[in-house]
Amino acid sequence: MAKPQLKQVSEYCWQIEPFGRMRVPGVIFADNILINDMDEKTLTQVCNVAALPGIVKASFAMPDAHMGYGFPIGGVAAFDPENGGVISGGGIGFDIACGVRTFHTGLSEEEIISVKEKLAESLFRDIPAGVGSTGNITLNTVQLDNMLAGGAAWAVEKGFGTKEDLDFIEEGGCAKGANPSKVSAQAKKRQQEQMGTLGSGNHYLEVQKVIDIYDTQIAEGFGLKKGDCLVSVHCGSRGLGHQIGTDYLKQMASQAASYGIDLPDRELASVPVNSPLGQDYLGAMRSGINCALANRQILTELVRRVFAKIFSTAQLNMLYDVSHNTAKMEEHKVDGKTKQLLIHRKGATRSFGPGSADLPPRYKSFGQPVLIGGSMGTSSYILAGTSESEALAFSSACHGAGRSMSRTAATKKWQGSQIVKELAERRIIIKSRSMRGLAEEAPDAYKNVSAVVEATANAGLAKKVAKLLPMICVKG
Amino acid sequence: MWEHFAHQADIGIRATAASLSSAFADAAVALTAIVTEPKKVEPLECVKIECDAEDEELLFVNWLNSIIYEMAVGKMLFSKFGVKIDPAPSDNSNLNIRRCGVENLKLFATIWGEKIDQTKHSPAVEPKAVTYNQLSVKEENGKWTVQCVIDV
Numbered sequence: 160m161a162k163p164q165l166k167q168v169s170e171y172c173w174q175i176e177p178f179g180r181m182r183v184p185g186v187i188f189a190d191n192i193l194i195n196d197m198d199e200k201t202l203t204q205v206c207n208v209a210a211l212p213g214i215v216k217a218s219f220a221m222p223d224a225h226m227g228y229g230f231p232i233g234g235v236a237a238f239d240p241e242n243g244g245v246i247s248g249g250g251i252g253f254d255i256a257c258g259v260r261t262f263h264t265g266l267s268e269e270e271i272i273s274v275k276e277k278l279a280e281s282l283f284r285d286i287p288a289g290v291g292s293t294g295n296i297t298l299n300t301v302q303l304d305n306m307l308a309g310g311a312a313w314a315v316e317k318g319f320g321t322k323e324d325l326d327f328i329e330e331g332g333c334a335k336g337a338n339p340s341k342v343s344a345q346a347k348k349r350q351q352e353q354m355g356t357l358g359s360g361n362h363y364l365e366v367q368k369v370i371d372i373y374d375t376q377i378a379e380g381f382g383l384k385k386g387d388c389l390v391s392v393h394c395g396s397r398g399l400g401h402q403i404g405t406d407y408l409k410q411m412a413s414q415a416a417s418y419g420i421d422l423p424d425r426e427l428a429s430v431p432v433n434s435p436l437g438q439d440y441l442g443a444m445r446s447g448i449n450c451a452l453a454n455r456q457i458l459t460e461l462v463r464r465v466f467a468k469i470f471s472t473a474q475l476n477m478l479y480d481v482s483h484n485t486a487k488m489e490e491h492k493v494d495g496k497t498k499q500l501l502i503h504r505k506g507a508t509r510s511f512g513p514g515s516a517d518l519p520p521r522y523k524s525f526g527q528p529v530l531i532g533g534s535m536g537t538s539s540y541i542l543a544g545t546s547e548s549e550a551l552a553f554s555s556a557c558h559g560a561g562r563s564m565s566r567t568a569a570t571k572k573w574q575g576s577q578i579v580k581e582l583a584e585r586r587i588i589i590k591s592r593s594m595r596g597l598a599e600e601a602p603d604a605y606k607n608v609s610a611v612v613e614a615t616a617n618a619g620l621a622k623k624v625a626k627l628l629p630m631i632c633v634k635g
Numbered sequence: 636m637w638e639h640f641a642h643q644a645d646i647g648i649r650a651t652a653a654s655l656s657s658a659f660a661d662a663a664v665a666l667t668a669i670v671t672e673p674k675k676v677e678p679l680e681c682v683k684i685e686c687d688a689e690d691e692e693l694l695f696v697n698w699l700n701s702i703i704y705e706m707a708v709g710k711m712l713f714s715k716f717g718v719k720i721d722p723a724p725s726d727n728s729n730l731n732i733r734r735c736g737v738e739n740l741k742l743f744a745t746i747w748g749e750k751i752d753q754t755k756h757s758p759a760v761e762p763k764a765v766t767y768n769q770l771s772v773k774e775e776n777g778k779w780t781v782q783c784v785i786d787v
Contacts (some may be wrong), residue, residue, distance in 0.1 A: 198643075226643040228766040228784070253764040253786045290670055290758030291710045291751030349707045359761040360787050398707045401763040401786075405700050409693075412767070425767040487741075565641035566787070596759035 163202040165194065171222075171618035175202065180210040184545065185219040188552070188618040191221050193610060196563065204231040211236070212431070213244025215493055215500055219552045220337045221507050222614035223561030227252070229426035232506035234513030235555040237491065239500055241431035245420065246440055247429035248411055250503035251486050253404035256449030257362075258482035259530040260328075260455045261541070264388045264466065265474035268368050271388050271630060274469055275588060278366065279631045281465045283590040286364055286572035288635045290593075294355035296457065297396060306354070307339035307399075310449030311480075314456035324459065326519040328452060329509065334487075337449050338442025342399065343406050346443075346585040347396030350450060351578065355457035361591035361600060362394040362635035363532075364462070367539060376542050380525040383512035383625050390475065391539060391627070392458050393532045394635065395484065396451035399400040403447050409442045427555035432501050441486075448485060451542050455480055478541070479528035482489060483508045483558035491553050502553050510556040510621045529621045530561045531612060534605035535597070537587065538628055542613045542621035556621040557612070569604040570595060578602075582632075591634035600634065636663035642784045647769060649782035655691065655772070656723070658779040659698055660716040662701055663746070667712055669785060671756040676714035678747030689738040691772035694720070695781050696741045699765040702746065712756060713748030760787045 163175045163185065173194055175185035179476050186203040189195065206244055208230055209218035215237040219380055224233030229249030238244030264271075267497045271278065288295050298306060311332030323331035357364060369387045372378045383389075396403075411428035414436055420429060430437045435614045459475070466473040486503045493500075502509075511527040512518055518527055526544035533539045537560065548554045564572075575594025578601055591597050640647035646669050650661035667673045684701045698718075705711060720744035721741045751758060768784040 200643075228768040228786070232644055253766075289753060290761040291753060345704060349704065360763075361759070402706075404703070405764045408694075408764075408767070425770070428767075546669070562644050565643055566646050567639050567641045592753045593757045593759040595757070599759060 163206050171614055175206060177209065177450060181206055181218045181481050183209050183214050185209050187220040187224065188614060188620060189222045190610065190614040190617070193606070193614055196347055196606070197224060198226065200226045201231045204229065205234065207208050207427055208234060208236050210423050211245050211247065211427065211429055212420060212627065213238045213242050215239050219555065221555065221557040223506070223557040223611045225560055227563045229424050230503065230505040233557065233561060234505045235507045235552050236503045237500040237553050238432060239498060244432050244501060245429035246437045246486060246501060247427055247503065248404055248407045248434045248440065248485050249426045249428060250505050250617065251316055251444060252484040252505050253401045254395040254484055255400035255403060255444055256451030256482040257395050257484045257530050258451060258455070258480065259391055260459065260480035261389055261478040262459060263382060263474065263476045263478055264390060264467055265472065266388045266470060267632045268388060270470065271366060275631065279470055279588040280591055281629045282364060282462070282631065282633050285465050286461055286633060288633060290433060291312035291360050292356050293352040296354045297352050298354060302345065303350065304339040306453050307449050308337050309333055310452040311456035314453040319457045319460040324456065324477045328480040329482060330515065332456070334445040334448040335579070337445035339446050340464045341439045341443040342403060342446050346399045346402035346406065353397040354454060356397060356462060357394050357458065358397055359635040363535065364633040365391045365629045367391060367627035367629050370628045373623040373625065377525045377622065377624045380522060381528055381541065381624060383541065389478065389627060390462055391530065391532065392455055394454065394458070396447045397454060399450045400447040403443045407443065411437055411440070444486065444490055448482060451482060452480070479530060481508055481528070481530050491549060500553070500602040504555055506558050507555045508558045509611065510548045511554050512544045512546035512548055517580045526622065529556045530610065531557060533608040534560045535600045535632055536587050536602045536629060537608050537633065538626050539626065540608070540623065541625040542612065542616065543624050545622050547619045548588070548621060551619055557615045560608035560611055562603040562604060563606045565581040566599040567602050570598045588631045589628050589634065590632070596634060637661040639665060639668065645784055645787050647782060647784045651778055651780045653778065655779045656718040656720045658781045659695065660718045660719070660785070662781050663702055663713065663716045666702060666785065669760060669762055669787060670712060670758045673714045674729070675756055676712045676751050678715040679746045679749040681713070681745050682709065683743040684746060685742065687741045689739055691740065692770050694742055695783065696765045696767065696770065697771050698742055703762050703764065705726070705746070710751050710777060711748050712751050713746045715747040716742045716744060718742065721747065729760060759773065762787055
C-alpha cells in the first residue's frame with residue numbers, strides 16, 4: 160500500500176483521502192506534535208480498517224493512537240450490519256473490555272497521608288496482582304456461566320458491592336446478549352481462579368487526588384472538588400478475554416475469505432456481523448465484557464474492605480466504570496438517518512453527550528464521565544462526553560496516554576529501582592512485584608497524557624473536567 | 636538462538652535454529668523471557684502439548700498459544716522444550732506437498748518448568764496471546780527463523 164497522505168482539515172483533525180482499497184477516509188484527531196509522532200505503521204492501520212466491508216463514515220484514530228494489531232490502538236470504526244458490516248476481533252483486542260473504574264473515597268488528602276504507607280501495604284497485600292496471582296473466588300462451570308451472563312450485576316448478587324454501583328457502569332453493569340455457550344472450555348478454565356485479580360502489564364490500582372478542576376459545574380455533577388481523593392482501577396477480562404480473542408481470531412482468519420473479505424492484514428480477521436460466526440463472537444465477546452465488569456466489581460469490594468479496616472469514615476461510592484476495548488451496538492445518526500451500528504473501540508472510550516439514554520439520571524445533564532488513565536506516576540483525567548462527539552467520531556474519545564516507546568527500549572533505558580526512587584521523591588508510593596515490569600511501564604515510555612487530553616478536548620471529543628495525581632500506585 | 640524485538644505496545648520474539656523444531660523450542664524460551672529470566676525456571680514438572688495446523692506459521696501461533704494456555708491454567712513457567720514436528724520439513728518438496736493441503740502439520744512436545752513463584756521469578760508481565768503481527772516462519776540456507784509479536 161502507498162504511503163498515506165495526511166491533509167489537515169482543522170487545527171485538531173487530519174484526514175487521509177480514500178485510496179487503494181479504502182472505502183471511507185481515515186480521520187485522525189491530534190495536535191501538531193502528536194500527529195508528527197504517529198508513525199507510518201499506525202496510519203497504515205487506519206487505512207487498512209477503512210478497507211473493511213460495511214464501514215460507515217470513516218476509520219477514526221484518537222489522539223493517543225499507536226500501532227496495534229490490525230486496528231491501531233486508539234482506533235474507532237462503525238459497521239452497518241444491514242449493509243454487510245463486519246465484526247473484527249482485532250477491533251476489540253485480546254483484553255476484551257479492558258477499562259477504568261473510578262470511585263470516590265470521601266476522604267481528604269490529609270487523612271490519606273497520615274496512613275499512606277499502611278494503606279499502600281494493605282492494598283498491595285489484599286488485591287491480587289501480577290503474573291500467576293489468583294483470586295480467593297473459584298467458580299465452577301455453572302457459576303462461571305452465570306457470571307458471564309450477568310456481569311457486575313452477578314457480582315453484586317454474590318455480595319460484591321451494592322445495587323447502586325450498577326447505575327454507574329455502562330449498560331447498568333451487564334452487556335445484554337452475552338452467550339456463555341459460545342465461550343470455549345479453555346477460556347473458562349483460564350478464568351476459574353482469576354476473578355478479582357488485577358492482571359499485569361499496564362494494569363494498576365491507584366489512589367489519586369484531584370489537583371485541578373476545569374469545569375466546576377460538571378465536576379460538581381460528578382461529585383468532585385479539588386483535594387478529593389479517589390481510587391481508580393485499570394484492568395480487563397483477564398485470561399477469559401485473552402482466550403476468546405485467540406479462539407475467534409483463528410476462526411475469523413480462516414472464514415474471512417469465504418465471505419469474500421480480502422484481509423489487508425491477517426490480524427484484521429473479520430466476518431459479517433450477521434453471519435453465524437459473527438453472532439457467535441458477539442455472544443462470546445459480550446460474555447468477555449461481563450467478565451471484565453464482574454472482575455472490576457469484585458476488585459471494588461476488595462478495595463472497600465481494605466479502606467474499611469483503616470478508615471471508619473470512608474465512603475467508596477462509584478463515579479463511573481468505562482471499558483475501552485469493546486464493540487457495541489449503538490444508535491447513531493448518519494446523514495440524517497438513525498442507524499443501528501456496531502461501534503468498535505480499540506483503546507478508545509465511549510463519550511456519550513448530555514441527554515444520552517444510557518446515562519444515570521445524576522449525570523444526564525453533564526454527559527458521560529470519560530476516564531483517562533495516565534501512565535504510572537503521571538496524571539489521570541476525568542472528562543465528560545460532549546454533544547458534538549457523536550458527529551465527530553460516533554461519541555468516542557481517547558483512552559489513555561498510549562505508548563511511545565517499546566518495552567524492550569524502556570528496559571534498556573531505565574531501571575525499576577530508579578523509577579521507585581524518583582516517584583518517592585514526588586511522594587508517590589509505588590508497589591510492584593517486578594522491577595523489570597516497572598521499567599517497562601516507565602512514565603516516559605508513554606506519550607504525554609496531558610497533550611493527548613488537550614487534543615481530545617480541543618477537537619471537541621470530550622470536555623476536560625478534572626485532573627488527578629497519583630498518591631499510591633499498585634502495579635499489576 | 637533467540638531475541639526480543641521492539642513493538643510499540645508489546646514484545647516481538649524471534650528465534651533462529653538449524654531445524655524448524657529447534658527454532659520453535661528456542662522461540663518458546665523467548666516467550667518465557669518476556670516474563671522472567673529463563674535460567675531462573677527449573678525444569679521440575681512436565682506437560683505434554685499436541686497441536687496441528689495447515690502451515691508452519693499457523694503451527695507456530697498454535698504452539699505458542701498452547702504454552703500460554705498451560706502457563707495460565709497451571710500457573711507455570713517453562714524453560715525446557717522438546718519439540719517434534721511431523722512431517723519434519725527436511726526439503727522443499729515436502730513443504731509443497733503440505734501446502735497442497737495433503738496433510739496437516741503436527742507438533743508433539745514435552746515442556747518442562749515449575750510453578751510461578753513471585754519471589755523467585757519476579758514475573759514482569761503476563762503474555763496474553765499470540766498475534767499475527769509480523770508473523771513469519773522462513774527457511775534460508777538451512778536456517779529456520781520464526782517470529783511474531785506477543786500481546787502482553
